[in-house]
Amino acid sequence: MSNSSSITQFLLLAFADKRKLQLVHFCLFLGIYLAALLGNGLIITAIACDHHLHTPMYFFLLNLAVLDLGSISTTLPKAMANSLWDTRSISYWGCAAQIFLFSFFITAEYCLLTIMAYDRYVAICQPLHYGTLLGSRACVHMAAAAWGIVFLNALLHMASTFSLPLCKGNVLDQFFCEVPQILKLSCSHSYLREAGLIVASVCLGFSCFVFLVLSYVQIFRAVLRIPSEQGRHKAFSTCLPHLAMVSLFLSTAVFSHLKPPSISSQVLDLVVAVLYSVVPPAVNPLIYSMRNKELKDAVWKLMAR
Template sequence: MKLAPSEMNNQTHVTEFIFLGFSNHPSLQGVFFLVFLTIYLTTLLGNTLIMSATRISPALHTPMYYFLSNLSFLDICYTTTTIPAMLVNFFREKKTISYEGCLSQIFFFVTCAGTECVLLAAMAYDRYVAICRPLQYPVLMSTHVCVCLVAGSWLCGMVNSVTHTALAATLTLCGPNQISHFLCDIPLLLKLSCSDTSVNESVLHVASATIGLSPCLFTAGSYVLIISAILRIPSAQGRRKAFSTCASHLTVVVVFYGTANFNYDRPREGYSLDMDILVSVLFCVVTPMLNPIIYSLRNKEVKGALRKLAEGCAFPGDSNA
């Protein structure tokens, strides 16, 4: 229940927040630090290798891998928004973040999440054109179109984030200043507000439909058409080859939206703090680490490019041979 205006004036405005995300396990802070540090370094290494491979390998200079390179860069930004601050807090008795730092984290976190939703839809469109309209692929997926799709993805994510962050900055936060999580997010901040949050909630629902649900439905629709086209290919080898070109992306889509829906759309009642944290870790931390692993394991061209990159690093003189 929100406080009346007279009660608000008697409250002390919040200048910092205390994270309670891992407070139930004080003896495991060192273990958590090592686990999340390993995940973060693996995420940085895996996505950096994907970006490097797609840049130096001529075989990967196609729209599909241009999108993949941007997805890898996005995943690096995504994890860097949350994990470094979390790692520092493992060594602090009072795990705090300033009010300004919280809003900044919300801005970058929401930007990356929204951008990834739209970018995955753009990647689905690329696979649809490649399989269902191959003769028009060079025109429909030209360099100009690819750049516009990536720029549009970032623009959608940033506009969505600016809107939410600006509205969050207007909230009156009078306490308590404890966040039952390891990061700042819009729904968590709304729970701490003692002012009217109806506008924020309405915008949140609209954004969930436009930035979250719409790209998801577009991606699902694209794959219905893709699978239908693949099933019409007469030879089994042809069907297998066609499906292999989109299997990695489909796997990433299922992992991303599966963890996102479980994180945001499941009922909050009946779940402990530990379960809430575990689900959020899967969505915010583990998924960006899995993306390069999925592409490197299921894609022969990426594996070949990574192998050449590793050989080039091990034997730099051989590249000119």
């Protein structure tokens, strides 16, 4: 039996045991990672360089692209390195850093998606008050509040999790470090302290979810009352990409952590984890640029230079 003081590394779940499949996984994830870097990098650069995009909606989209780059860079490079070098290990402090960064980026992304829903609600349901409710100072304050709250939340989760004694080995059933996997290795009843933090995070997440649902109910009611088909199309073109991203993110994350043990398996766990940790940052740029003409034009201008 080991404890946390004697653990120097953790063993992550491998995508495959055969060398050829490991190299296939490496090439696949390298392609996804490069696509995420390119897509999100283009969005960040296009929004920063085009003064026509210096509006609240694109300010929040820029923040989302930064968070996407951070979240995918937290998990994928280590997974690719392990596949390339045929290893499963991650250092103790590397695991702690991964838990902190992933918790920070993924929670910040969820909070930012909630703020973006509020932005769309004000733009469509209260357009006359848009400049007042979402001025530049208000946008910066909302973004800073989201980043600050989730930074503290991630720090508390990381500190609380790694203060627990670990006596059930060092093997994690996931391809990256996350809090539930570390808690499975704990042999102490003090895990209730971390459980309290998880409950608080769930309450925060549920509050955001309720706000998202109520916002989109009001948005769709307002959009369906728009008399012109062109007006409805423009409103839907700014809302549907965001709604698609929220749906993908929430459905896969909730299924990953709340699915019944009877249907759990290593393959299923890996696939679902990839869907909520890797796919959203990679497809976000595509989803937002496909239906947004202003952003699409700005990206094409940037690439044409």
